[in-house]
Amino acid sequence: MKYPDFNQTIPIDEVGVEERVSRLNKRSIKKDSKIQALKMALSMIDHTTLEGSDSPGKVIQLCKKARQPHPAIPDLPTVAAVCVYPRMVSVAKKELKGSGIHVASVATAFPSGQAPLSQRLEDTKFAVEEGADEIDMVISRGAFLNGEFQLVFDEIAAVKEACGDAHLKVILETGELHTFENVRKASDIAMHAGADFIKTSTGKVSPAATQPVTLVMLEAIRDFYYDTGKMIGMKPAGGIRTAKQAIQYLVIVKETLGAAWLNKDYFRFGASSLTNDLLMQIVKQQTGHYQSLDYFSND
Amino acid sequence: MSNTETKEAAYKPTSPNSKLDFASVWEYAPAPQDSKFAEVKEQYDLFIGGKFVKPSKGRYFKSTNPATEEVITEFAEATQKDVDKAVKAARKAFEGEWSRISAKERGKYLYRIARMLQERAREFAVLESMDGGKPIRESRDVDIPLVAAYFFYYAGWADKLEYAFPGKKPEPYGVCGQIIPWNFPLLMLAWKIAPALATGNTVVLKPAETTSLTALKFAELVKDCGLPDGVINIVTGAGQTGSEIVNHKDVDKVAFTGSTNVGKIIQKSLAGTDKKYTLELGGKGAMLIFEDAPIDQAVEGIINAIYFNQGHVCCAGSRLLVQEGVADKVIQKLKDRLETLIVGDPLDKNTDIGAINSKEQFETVNKYLELGVEEGAEVYQSKCNIPDNGYFIRPTLFTNVSQSNRVVQEEIFGPVLTVQTFRTADEGIEKANNTPYGLANGVWTDKGSKIFKVGSKMRSGVIWANTYNKFDPTSPFGGYKESGVGREGGMHGLAAYIKN
Incomplete structure (x- = not known):
C-alpha cells in the first residue's frame, strides 16, 4: 500500500466542524427510532473499569452486569465488550465465557505510553496471551507533537503485529493533540499503520471525547474508505454519560458514514456510567415513567 | 468481529454513485412541530x-x-x-x-x-x-x-x-x-x-x-x-x-x-x-473551492449555500467552481452528502429541504431541470423519498455544464447546483464574474491571503470566506x-x- 506523506497537513476548519455538529445535534429522534437508538447504543458499549483499585471481585461484577444489564427488561442486547487492565483480562475472560462479549484490554503502558517500546509490546503480548480479543493502545503523543510521525507509525505497526489476531484500537488521546489537523493526521497514521479502530481518548485526560473531534475522525475514516475500500471502526471514549449524548453520536455516525458503521463491529462507546442512563431511558420509553436510580445496578 | 468482506456485502449503497449507505438500518421517526396553537383566520x-x-x-x-x-x-x-x-x-x-x-x-x-x-x-x-x-x-x-x-x-x-x-x-x-x-x-x-x-x-x-x-x-x-x-x-x-x-x-x-x-x-x-x-x-452566486480548502467543511458550506431554503435565496451559491485537482473528490462527497438531506414536510423538525414555494415556482424549476438535460448536462439527484402531494424537488446537481449554458447563466431559484471546474485562480475569478449578476460569492481556501486576493477581484456585493449564507444586521448587503x-x-x- 502507498502511504501518504504525513508531513503534509490536511486542513480542517474548526468553525465548520462545530457548525456541522450543531446542525446534526438538531435531529429530533422520537418514538421507535429512539428505542432502536437506545438499544443500539447499549450494544456498542465497551463497559469499562480502569482504576488502580480494580480487583477480581469488581471485574466479576462488571462482567455480570455486561451479560445482563437489567433483569427486568426483556430483549435487551448485551454490551459489546468489557474493557479492563491486562492483569484483569483472565478474570473477565472466564466470567464472559460463552456470552459473545469481547474482552478488551488497554495495553502499551496505558494511559501515558511513557515506557520503552519493548515493554509496551510485552504488555500487549501479555494481554493477548491472557485472552484479550481487543487491545486498546495509546500512541506516543510526545513523539507525535515533536513531528516524529514515522516513529509513531512504526510503533503502531509493531503493536499491531504483537496483537496477532486480536483487534487493535488506537487511542490518539485527542485532548493532548490540541488541533483538529493533528487529530486528522494521527487518525491517518493509525489507520495506515494497521488500526482496526481509532479511539479518541484514554478517559484520563480532559477533554476526553467530544463530538467535533469524533466528526473529524469519522471523516478521516470516510476518506480512508474512499481511498482503500477498507472500513475502520471508531470509538469515542470518556465523557459520554447520557443517552441523549449517545444518540447524538449515532446521528453523527449515520450521516457521516452510513448504515454499515452502525453496529458494534464498527462503532463503540468507551463509557462506564452511560449504560445506566441508557437503561433508564429504555424503561422510560417502554413504561412512560422514570424509575429511581436505585433500580439500576451500579456495577 | 466479522471481517471486512462479509460486512461490505451486508449493506447496499444508496445509489450506484455512492459507496456509502445512508438509508437503511436506522431511520428517523417523524418529529412534527405542533402547529395547532398558531391561529390562522379564514x-x-x-x-x-x-x-x-x-x-x-x-x-x-x-x-x-x-x-x-x-x-x-x-x-x-x-x-x-x-x-x-x-x-x-x-x-x-x-x-x-x-x-x-x-x-x-x-x-x-x-x-x-x-x-x-x-x-x-x-x-x-x-x-x-x-x-x-x-x-x-x-x-x-x-x-x-x-x-x-x-x-x-x-x-x-x-x-x-x-x-x-x-x-x-x-x-x-x-x-x-x-x-x-x-x-x-x-x-x-x-x-x-x-x-x-x-x-x-x-x-x-x-x-x-x-x-x-x-x-x-x-x-x-x-x-x-x-x-x-x-x-x-x-x-x-x-x-x-x-x-x-x-x-x-x-x-x-x-x-x-x-x-x-x-x-x-x-x-x-x-x-x-x-x-x-x-x-x-437576483443573483447567481459562485463558490470557488481551491485545492487547499478544508474539503469536508467546504462540502457542508456548499450544502448551506444552495439547499438552504430550497434554493430560494437571491444570494444562493448556485454555481460551484472547483479546482481540478480536488473536483472528483468534492463531487463524490457532495453526492454522498445529498443522500443525507431529508426532503419533506416543512413542519417536521428533521426536514432539511421543504416545499417549493408555489406551483408557479415549482414549474419554473422543473422547466430548468428539463432545460439542463437538453443542454447536455449530467443530472444527479438524491434518491430520497418525497411526498406525493405538494411541490417538492429533490436536491439536484448539474455536472458537465459550461458558462454558455442557460442553467449556468440564469437564476433558477431552486435546489439546483451547477458544477464547473477551473485550473488557476484567475480562471476561477473570471468564471465567477462572467454573469450579469453580482450579489454574493464564496471562497474556500485554507490560505488567508488567498481569500483577500481572490475576494477583492470578484465583482460581488458579498463575499463569504469558508462559509456561506451568513447574515448579520450589522453587515451591509446588496449587489453589483x-x-x-x-x-x-x-x-x-x-x-x-x-x-x-
Missing part, C-alpha cells in the same frame, strides 16, 4: 391607518400551503384606491405624531416590536413554514431570530443617527413604499421596516401574494404594541398592487426586493421622478451589476432612508 383584511379594513372592491385571493396544496386562508386584494388610502394614512402619520415624538421614543417602539416577536417566535416560525414551505428548522433557527435581531439592531440606531452621519442633520424621506419577496417573508419585512422606522419614515408595505400570512400577523402585533396609527401600513395583492405603490405620486422612496426583471420595470417607471429607490434583485442598487443592513442600510 380571511385577512388590509392593515391601513392602524385598523384592519376591507378592500374597496371586496376581492380576496386564496393562499395555499405548498406542502399540501391545501388552501389555508385568503388575503384582500388591494386596488389603486386602497393603496391611495394606505399612502394617505402613512403621510398623515408622518406629518403628525410620528414626526413629533423623540428619536428615543421611536427606538422604544422598535425594541418593543423586537421583544414581542421574540415572545411569539415559535408561532411566527410555524406560520412561516405553513405558508411558505420552508423547513421549521430554518424558520425557527434562522428566519425569526434574525427578524428580531434586525429590529433590535435598528432600534439602537434610532436616537444615534447623528453619530452615524457626522456633520449632517439626518432627515427621513417621508413615506416609503416597500415591496418584498416570498422567500424570506418576515425577514425581508424586517429588513425594510426596521431601518425605515428607525430613521423616522412611515411605510406602506406589500408582502408577496403567496406569503402574506406572517406580514398580517405582524400587523396584529403592531396593533398590540401601540405604535401610532398609520406608521406601518400593510397592503396585500399581486404585481398590480405593487405597481400602484411604486407609481403613487406621494411615495417618496421605493424599496424593492425581488426579481431582476421586475426591478428593471420599477427602475424604468421611476426614471424622471424624484423618488429615491433601493433594489435588491444587475443584482441591485443600494445596500440594506448595517449603517449603509440607514443611509438608504435618510435624505442626502
